[in-house]
Amino acid sequence: MISDSESHGSRRQFIKAISAGGAVGLTGLAGCIGDADDVNDNGSGGSDTVQYGVIEPLSGSFSDLGEERLQGTELAIQQINESDEYDFEIDYETYDSQSNASTATQKATEAVQSEGAQYLTGCISSSVAIAVNDFARDNQVVYTPGAAAVSVTGENCNDYVFRFETSTAQIAEVMAQWTADELGDQIFYHIADYAYGDSVKAEVESRLSSISDSYDEVGTTKSEFGSTDFETFISQISSASDEADAVVVGMTGADLAIFLSQAARRGLGEEIPIVTTTASFQPVLQGAAEGAYGVYSGVRYVPSLETGDNQTFVEAYQDEYDAMPDNFSRVGYESIRMVARGIKEAGTTDPTAVKDTLAGLEQETIFGSNRFRECDHQATNPVWMGECVEPDSGEVADVELLTELGGEEAAPDCETTGCEL
């Protein structure tokens, strides 16, 4: 499915003349040391093709998410290329990041230097996305990451990075408010012991302690990232269930799916409400199967949303792939569209000009009116709280929305993000 985008054989031709390479035109004395500013970058003007580098984890542990995100990306590109609204076409190459920072930056280098890409999108894990963040800044290309880590548009933000993925900080906002309102403020945490887990706890904790004076952390257990055996923690959570109002689980992916199925087998959900960040993801729901019933989850996206032109997107996606879109496909899809509108608005494909236009540009998205905030380039997505419920048919749980928090309320204050733009 990705091979058709990779069939441009030209990439392997080392003998490829770079016509735009300003370096060629320079004349200078042999061996003379000069100022690097004398060496032009790829002069990029208002050409009518936008070259994209799509870097996704297509092998390894995030490959299902990578494939899904890629489908959203390809759908958006196809729609833009068929539409009369835009006076440019998007051309793209797909690369496999292998969920590895050094591979991802190597592929980014290939995309930019070999294919002349001016726009990058993709990458799911935070470490990889942050590495590409820095690459985008150094190479002055616009990048739309797929990671949810707070620091991507926080302390590791830069001018060239725009994120449509909902940040963990935004999800934590709705989780904290809903949990305090509906369940209580005596919280037990179980997190995976790595950046994501730590940030979930930090974000939920800081919000809960500002919402409620009586907030208390009953206890915390940490499992290794990639753990497959949570029995011990389930026992610990179970024995704290008298004191605690809820257990907040800071894990995602396979960790979370396994945790939920093991917890369900032990009947943990009947003892204490389980509140998660990402149980609403299809891969988690599939992995956990019946284990997800009755679990609460922050929701970044579900296909049933009636916001913006989401239903048009869902239909187009179903037509194309014969499947429902999920969180990662909508991120891939709208990331491309938002940047494309920025290019249209800027009237040039030059990423340096586009980045200035894009920041703060109000546009209609699948979530309705939205924008990348000027202070951190984070999209102001609304967020929801949901419950995974037993479906009418089949085994994989449905997600029922319980409450919504608007984009402006969910977004953290600009002063607190750690991003200085």
Add this chain to the structure above:
Amino acid sequence: MLGGLIQQLLDGLTIGVVYVLLAAGLSVIFGVMHVINFAHGELFALGAYFALALIGPLGGGTGFFVALLVAPLLVGVIGVLIERFTVRPLYGRNPLYHILLTFGLVLVINDLIYVGWEPGSVSMPIPEFLRATVDVLGASYALYNLFIIAFGGAMAFGVWALLEYTKFGLIVRAGSQDRQMVRNLGIDIDRYYSLVFGMGAALAAVAGIVLGGYQTVSPEMGTSIIIPAFVIVVLGGLGSFKGAVVAGLLVGIIQTVLRTHVPILEGLVIFLLMIGILLIRPQGLFGSEAHDDDGGELLTGTGGVLDSQTRTRLAIAMVGLLALVPLGVGTLYSPYVVSLVIEILIWGLFALSLDFVMGYTGLVSLGHALFYGTGAYAVAIVLLNVSQSAFVAIALAVLVSAGIAWFVGFLSIRVSGVYFAMITLGFAELFYNVVSRLEITNGSDGLFGASAYYGVAGVGVDLDSIAIFLGSVALTGQMLFYYVALAALLGAFLLTRRMLQSPFGSVLKSIRENEQRATFLGYETTVYKRRAFVVSGALAGLAGGLFTLNTGYATPSFAHWLHSGEVIVMVILGGMGTLYGPILGSFVFFGLEDVLTDFTARWRLVLGTVFVLFVIFLPQGLVSLPSQLVPYLSGGSSPETEPTPEDPGFGGDG
């Protein structure tokens, strides 16, 4: 309290039994055939996926039990085929070659799983009645876990009885103690190899299925369990079934108990345990004192077909050619080529560092990524916190790596062979776990945004802000760094070559050829090996440091065991014991990967197949290709015969 303890004990036993099933096969395969089977984890995953495919149409009730019977048989057959067609040609060679072979098989099988099934984790349906919970001494307990303990226990008991009370078992046990003696008694032990391999594979599949029902099934489940399984095998003693059982249950229980009481130690404990036990009892808990042999020859590269003058000229020409690479940017190819070759040069340096110990003293370090990672983190930490001078950062990276190499060498070099490989792996995994947690290394995300200037005490240049103009070509940034990397590689090559030509080098080579004789000559071989290890560690640190210097970041993945595996692959691919072979290996590895990833998403399948073919048909690496081809070109006969386990080896410098 008692209830809690029983709970933990049962939890520990559940996972422990799975470990036992996995480690038993792995251990017996090693004991009998001396095969370090990295693909065991993939067979484990394959078992779970076959079970899924069978349960699909049959349903979770009867389907589960049918799968539990049929899927292991299928995997067993695959195991037999693997032994027949890939492992068999390698008997008589050093177990090191099995690392490359089974590493290739890991890529192949793993990619086949991706071809056959959806990526991502899926839950395996289990029979309805096993989903209940029961009360055991006041604590509620999932019935399925008890089923795992009972079923796994019965399986392990069955295997034990088979080994203990049948003629088949008798021969296998004898073979694992002394292969040659069994042969001398007139028993054709080779015939038993396929069966043992198939049985081990089937046991792994059983483990995969019961664990799949307990957790979920995902294509990554094999890679995540193979390292703990290896540690258990080594802990129990290679080849010892009893050892695998005791160590498996022990690790399961210790992990579970620690998780409750000292969670910080959870990921570290099995490695600490392994290092500790190997230091006290190098043969593991139940391993036999004297292993019959260390498993055959290391096939190091030979002199080749060219005389030394031509070789020198060729080398100079290669360096000259490499020096020209950045000049073609913009006219012949894009700047990406420079970035790619920089990475290749750095990995070439890393592979060269490994070759210095592996190819010249026979020490197979399975944890060399530890030093690469140390160098990378040292540079990142220095640049971000202390000084932005590239020279200071690199110097410290080399020093720290050398220091850690001395320490690791001090503790590890007393053991040899596979035990040395495992102990270095243990240290590397400890490092990986620690940098994933520490504040100063920024946990699992890693360190980003390090920039440097080339100079000291604030006086120097930033590569991005200067340019060297050569005619019509302007060299700046990456292109200048290219020469830094090339100079480092060349310097390291000349340094190690000089060392090997010195008396020090002669001792190293004599250790590789026959350590006992070197000792008889009065050399304290441990000291020499340790020195070589320090040099190697320092160079690996230099490689990691250069990478971070160039890219500005360091992440825990640098120290992951897959990195250590890849660098071994490069060394063997190119030809070990040659210094230049590993550099060639790096070019081929990255070149293949770069080309293959463009053509197919299933590039691992092709790459893995290439490794398998390589190790079978070209064991001395690429550098031996010319001498292998000469007889054919001149119309002569095949240069070598098919090796058998009797064959003491057919390569070597002699």
